[in-house]
Amino acid sequence: MYYTPDKREKVTPFDQLGIVVNSLPGDIYLRLYNYVPHERVFTGDQKHMEEDPWENDTYFAGYSYMQIHWEMLSDVRRCSAYARAIYENSIDFKDKLVLDVGCGTGILSVFAAKAGARKVYGVDASDVVHKAELVVKANNCDNVVEIIHGKIEEITLPVDKVDIIISEWMGYFLIFESMLECVLFARDKWLKKDTGLIFPYLAKLYMAPINYDKFYRERILFWEKPVEGVDLTPLINFAKDEFLNARCLRSSEIQADDLLCEGVHFKEIDLYTTTNDQIRTTRGILTFKKTSNHKEFHGYGTWFEVIFQGSDKSRSVSLATHPKELKTHWRQDCWLFKDPVPIGDDETIQIWLEVCQMKWKRHYNVNIISKIGHRDPLSQSWSI
Numbered sequence: 126m127y128y129t130p131d132k133r134e135k136v137t138p139f140d141q142l143g144i145v146v147n148s149l150p151g152d153i154y155l156r157l158y159n160y161v162p163h164e165r166v167f168t169g170d171q172k173h174m175e176e177d178p179w180e181n182d183t184y185f186a187g188y189s190y191m192q193i194h195w196e197m198l199s200d201v202r203r204c205s206a207y208a209r210a211i212y213e214n215s216i217d218f219k220d221k222l223v224l225d226v227g228c229g230t231g232i233l234s235v236f237a238a239k240a241g242a243r244k245v246y247g248v249d250a251s252d253v254v255h256k257a258e259l260v261v262k263a264n265n266c267d268n269v270v271e272i273i274h275g276k277i278e279e280i281t282l283p284v285d286k287v288d289i290i291i292s293e294w295m296g297y298f299l300i301f302e303s304m305l306e307c308v309l310f311a312r313d314k315w316l317k318k319d320t321g322l323i324f325p326y327l328a329k330l331y332m333a334p335i336n337y338d339k340f341y342r343e344r345i346l347f348w349e350k351p352v353e354g355v356d357l358t359p360l361i362n363f364a365k366d367e368f369l370n371a372r373c374l375r376s377s378e379i380q381a382d383d384l385l386c387e388g389v390h391f392k393e394i395d396l397y398t399t400t401n402d403q404i405r406t407t408r409g410i411l412t413f414k415k416t417s418n419h420k421e422f423h424g425y426g427t428w429f430e431v432i433f434q435g436s437d438k439s440r441s442v443s444l445a446t447h448p449k450e451l452k453t454h455w456r457q458d459c460w461l462f463k464d465p466v467p468i469g470d471d472e473t474i475q476i477w478l479e480v481c482q483m484k485w486k487r488h489y490n491v492n493i494i495s496k497i498g499h500r501d502p503l504s505q506s507w508s509i
């Protein structure tokens with residue numbers, strides 16, 4: 126049995142669960158220690174889990190804290206991309222009805238109001254809405270922006286249709302949190318057919334094999350060196366179990382020169398047409414040809430790009446979290462093997478990739494079979 130470090134709650138380490146569980150950005154134990162509160166661990170059926178409000182309660186509770194909004198609002202690239210996308214396309218916003226799905230502190234709603242919208246509905250299920258109301262007032266937009274407290278799936282909008290949906294729904298690995306599902310819900314229910322716009326409208330998820338030697342040295346090879354004359358080598362495998370387990374290293378920084386070759390996108394989501402089913406499962410075969418001088422690879426890195434486009438296509442704006450770009454709060458995500466894999470200069474890496482939503486819908490399993498050159502395939506699964 127495991128306990129939280131303060132010994133107050135029984136917990137289960139996330140990666141020791143043979144079954145699907147929830148890990149939530151708002152769950153303090155999970156965020157800090159990667160534990161799941163013991164009483165939330167089910168061996169049981171999906172029905173039971175769907176009825177359990179814990180997943181949503183802790184998720185929305187997480188968004189009521191300043192910490193998470195500070196992370197997002199201090200991300201200059203994120204905020205400036207949204208501001209540019211909305212202001213540079215103000216011709217599309219002028220006198221229009223706008224729905225801000227998951228308005229948080231209300232920043233995007235304020236952008237839309239300043240861009241000339243007739244009315245903006247900012248909807249959020251978290252208690253952050255009370256702060257959003259203050260922000261809207263402080264920016265003299267309270268005659269245009271109406272903040273609505275509730276889940277997008279449960280609220281009533283005062284209008285039948287809107288002209289534009291704006292939303293910042295992207296999680297780590299783009300789809301983690303599955304907030305995109307509530308944007309699609311809003312699209313199907315309220316967006317004007319044919320003329321309605323979604324900001325952003327396109328999202329792409331990229332992957333590349335990486336050399337992550339810096340992490341391997343820091344966390345694994347570290348145990349090979351004595352500390353003040355004490356041999357710690359018996360602990361190497363414990364370190365591997367803990368640091369290189371089946372969990373994705375979310376929000377890890379990858380440098381452009383950690384890449385074995387340019388990334389390829391394996392998922393493209395057109396927000397006007399995509400369905401929940403298309404997001405819930407992704408399968409693909411990718412081939413990478415090494416272009417760097419690295420002799421080893423440690424796993425895969427992933428990142429994403431979203432594109433905003435209004436009626437004037439020349440004013441489209443991109444927000445990409447590629448390792449060569451300046452940092453965002455998403456950084457990149459790493460999917461590491463337990464041991465480095467040697468790779469020759471002329472060897473290709475071919476992978477069979479499968480991404481499946483877990484029963485707890487904010488989470489995904491990622492399975493990759495990697496074939497390096499002519500060697501036997503390696504199979505590995507991770508969760509996020």
Ligand SMILES: C[S@@+](CC[C@H](N)C(=O)[O-])C[C@H]1O[C@@H](n2cnc3c(N)ncnc32)[C@H](O)[C@@H]1O
Pocket residue numbers: 185188197198226227228229230231232233248249250251253275276277278292293294295304307
């Ligand atoms: C990533 S934050 C973005 C906040 C804000 N738009 C910004 O850009 O700073 C997502 C917000 O969406 C809200 N949210 C997520 N799912 C929702 C749903 N189904 N209904 C209403 N709000 C939701 C969360 O509570 C959170 O405040």
